[in-house]
Amino acid sequence: MNPPDQETSLEQRARRRIKDSHALGGDPGRLAQFYRGWASSYDLDVGRNGYWGPMIVAELAAAVQTAYLARHRAATAILDAGCGTGLVGAELESLGFRVIDGFDLSEDMVEKARQTRVYRHVQGAIDLNRLPSEYFNASYDITVCCGVFTLGHVGPDGLRDLARVTRPNGFVIASIRKSYAEATSFDGQVRHLQEQGVLIPAQCLRNGRYAADEDAHYWVFQVPEKESVPTDERP
Ligand SMILES: C[S@@+](CC[C@H](N)C(=O)[O-])C[C@H]1O[C@@H](n2cnc3c(N)ncnc32)[C@H](O)[C@@H]1O
Known part of the structure; x- marks a missing residue:
């Protein structure tokens, strides 16, 4: 050949x-x-094939940190949910973030992420839909999630747990593949989460470059000061 x-x-x-x-x-x-x-x-x-998601998610995290967070970038605690091999962590590190944790369902992907040496803690065999309780005490300043809200992976309800691991007034930043947004009526799900007091939509870059086969929407959410729905009443 x-x-x-x-x-x-x-x-x-x-x-x-x-x-x-x-x-x-x-x-x-x-x-x-x-x-x-x-x-x-x-x-x-x-x-x-070209994959711009990790760079855009990391740059949004950097912009949010500069615009809204009092804490210095190097001290801002970030969680990379569904970190995979660590592509987002590497971009975050190059932008000056130093307190980066990650988790993923796949032990094998996480082993690659570990080898990048940009994560403080990185854990495999963690399901975003069944997070262990220690994550809910962590109170990250920013939670990023790239390539996970995609067809065949995690449903929009995964945003609830991302909100729960992020501190009040902190931010959740996620890439949402366009085909996934359409298939899951994502905008409607966002309205529902907002009505329930789970997340406040702060920004959305629509139709941004993502991968060679498809664009994505990049959402930035803020976690409200106090969730209006008690934990035990959540679906
Ligand atoms: C397309 S990869 C994206 C990885 C990385 N964030 C990136 O942008 O390169 C999707 C990742 O989501 C992880 N994943 C899928 N379902 C998950 C779940 N329920 N909980 C945690 N991670 C999950 C997969 O193991 C995989 O590493």
Whole structure:
């Protein structure tokens, strides 16, 4: 196989992987197994096709920190939810963040993230939909989530737990693939969460560059001072 042919077949394989990842039905077992097989080539595959999500999410976190947070950037506590191999952590670190924690469902993806050495703590086998209680005491200044609100992964309700791990007046920043936004009526879900006092939408960059196959919306939410719905009354 000559190099251009080889390049084309690698690009095709990468595109197929990305497409296959959208058909996992949100099942934690299937997701973990799928990412076990993808961890070693994930960075190359997404890079091959162009992946701007991590840079944009990190730059939004930097802008939010400068605009709204009293705490110095190097002391701002950030949680990278669904950190994967650590692409967002690397971007955050290059922008001056130093207190970066991460978690992911996939142990294998997290092992890659650990190797970047940009995370303070990074933990695998953590399901965003079933977070251990220690996360709810953590009170991060900013929680970022890139590439997770995507078809076959996590439903919009995952935003509730991102709000719970973030301190009052802190921020949640998430990329939302366009196809996912349409399939889940994401704007309606956001209105619902706002009505319930879970999150306040602060900004949205619509139709931003995300990956070669599709754009995304980038949402910035603020966590209200006091949630109006008591924990035990939440669905
Ligand atoms: C497309 S990758 C994005 C990884 C990284 N944030 C990035 O932008 O490169 C999606 C990640 O979400 C993780 N994931 C999927 N469902 C999850 C869940 N329920 N809880 C935690 N992580 C999950 C996967 O293991 C995978 O690492």
